[in-house]
Amino acid sequence: MVKMNVESFFPENIKTALKKNPPGAWMADLPADCIRLSSGYPDPALVPAEQIKAASATLIEEEHDLPLHYLGSPRMIKLKKQIQNRLVERGISIQEDEILITAGACQAIDLIARVLLDERAVVAVESPTYMEALEIFQNYTDQIITIPVDELGMQTDVFAAVLEERKRTGLTLPNFLYTIPTFQNPTGTTMSLERRKHLLELASEFDFLILEDDAYGELAFNENPPPLKAFDTEGRVFHVGSLSKVVAPGMRIGWIAGARSFITAFEWFKKDLDHPFAQATMAAYLENVNFENRLNTLQATYRIKCDILLRSLEQYFPEQVTWYVPEGGYFVWVKIPGIDTSQLLEQALALGVSYVPGKFFFVKQQVGTEYLRLSFSYADKEEIIKGIQKLGQLFSRLLK
Known part of the structure; x- marks a missing residue:
């Protein structure tokens, strides 16, 4: 019997993608009782488990088997309207056929990449940026332009110079830019209003699209900055x-809001890959929740936890260590000069504390060896203090 050669069935682009690190390679195996300063998860106490349980029960009681069928519940349409109304409150005015519900933000990013990228296409990203978005883009193209981030977000003047140079030398311009302008993952920074407007001007001048990842956009400690989409006059x-x-990650509810012709194309490739029961349950939950009150609770909780983490950094970390101060979101981005944080992770885990090494947020990983991402969202207040104290002792020993 001839042994089957599995690789022979993969096209070349898939073989190339499979040579890269597997998805989630950045996620370390955590010991029991580890203080999880690595986890970009909501505070467990803020996940509305009982309310979602009640919403699910209401759904079944009222609609019986309907939400469990392929076509699902009429509440799926209601969910789209509920999200549409929230976007209007944030300055994004769109029609019903200009929004597509997806299985979380990652499916949305993957659909956009699948439709708009091939091996010849160029995509621009912030540096550093969300590692799972990088994993997605690298499945479709190796041509990735990186634009640095500082305390005011992506440096649009640098991006402008890159675009000018590529145009002058005849290099391919990007199909789209991927950006997290508000409370960025991993840096926690927020793009200034001036840079937001400049970015839209560049998109018009150099004819590219913008993928705005707004996963953290409503988690401001003070005021929520307007989304890029709120300024978008050209689609x-x-x-x-x-x-x-802001609700629950396991429900896998995300969306794309964009021009009708693009939404049609994304829907074409999404087909019927919905989660009818999850979508209907979320709609039933949203029917009976004061979402503004919920956001106020989330914002207040994360503001307090971020302050605790920042004060702990001031108290326990060596003076050589620096970080950005976020205005919202989940994360603090830390630089430890002269230390390879990926090599140090094993020692941190032995102490019972986790973080995400910075290299995983860069296309060229060697650029990020001195950085790490800390999350204040998941661990409780006492764990945050204890975790930072332990990391501070570890870093102090090494920097001496």
């Missing part, structure tokens, strides 16, 4: 959002 921005950070 160049795809606004990708999610209820994972």
Whole structure:
């Protein structure tokens, strides 16, 4: 019997993608009782488990088997309207056929990449950026332009210079830019209003699209900045959002808001890959929740936890260590000069504390060896203090 050669069935682009690190390679195996400063998850106490349980029960009681069928519940349409209304409150005015519900933000990003990228296409990203988005883009193209981030978000002046140079030398311009302008993952920074407007001007001048990942956009400690999509007059921005950070990640509810012709194309490739029961349950939950009150609770909780983490950094970390101060979201981005944080992770885990090494957020991983991402969203207040104290002791020993 001839042994089957599995690889022979893969096309070349799939073989190339499979040579890269597998999805989630950045996620370390955590010991029991580890203080999880690595987890970009909501605070467990803020996940509305009982309310979702009640919503699910109401759904079944009222609609019986309907939400469990392929076509699902009429509440799926209601969910789209509920999200549409929330976007209007944030300055994004769209029609019903300009929004597509997806299985979380990652499916939205993957659909956009699948439709708009091939091996010849160029995509621009912030540096550093969300590692799972990088994993998605690298499945479709190796041509990735990186634009640095500082305390005011992506440096649009640098991006402008890159675009000018590529145009002058005849290099391919990007199909789209991927950006997390508000409370960025991993840096926690927020793009200034001036840069937001500049970015839209560049998109028009150099004829590219913008994928705006707004997963953290409603988690401001003070005021929520307006999304890029709110300024979009040409239909160049795809606004990708999610209820994972403000309700529950396991429900897998996300969306793309964009120009009708693009939404039609994304829907074409999405086909019927919906989660009818999850979508209907979320709609039933949203029917009976004061969402503004919920956001106020989330914002207040994360503001307090972020302050605790920042004060702990000041108290326990060596003076050589620096970080950005976020205005919302989940994360603090830390630089430890002269230390390879990926090599140090094993020692941190032995102490019972986790973080995400910075290299995983960069296309060229060697650029990020001195950085790490800390999350204040998941661990409780006492764990945050204890975890930072342990990391501070570890870093102090090494930097001496």
